[in-house]
Amino acid sequence: MKGTIIGQILADHLVSGKLAVGQEIAISVDQTLTQDATGTMAYLQFEALGLERVRTELS
Numbered sequence: 001m002k003g004t005i006i007g008q009i010l011a012d013h014l015v016s017g018k019l020a021v022g023q024e025i026a027i028s029v030d031q032t033l034t035q036d037a038t039g040t041m042a043y044l045q046f047e048a049l050g051l052e053r054v055r056t057e058l059s
Helices: 005-013 036-048
Strands: 014-017 025-027
Touching: 005 014, 005 025
Parallel strands: none
Antiparallel strands: 014 025
């Protein structure tokens, strides 16, 4: 395997864009974690965006 561990993870999860310094990329997310204080607000924002469900493997 070539590259750093972070580079390998990003390459495996890359959805669009190019892995180059200063370039925007889109990646797929395997799992998310939230805490009590900010998690509720984040979920309310997702609801306001009209998301019907989370799309990660584990949340």
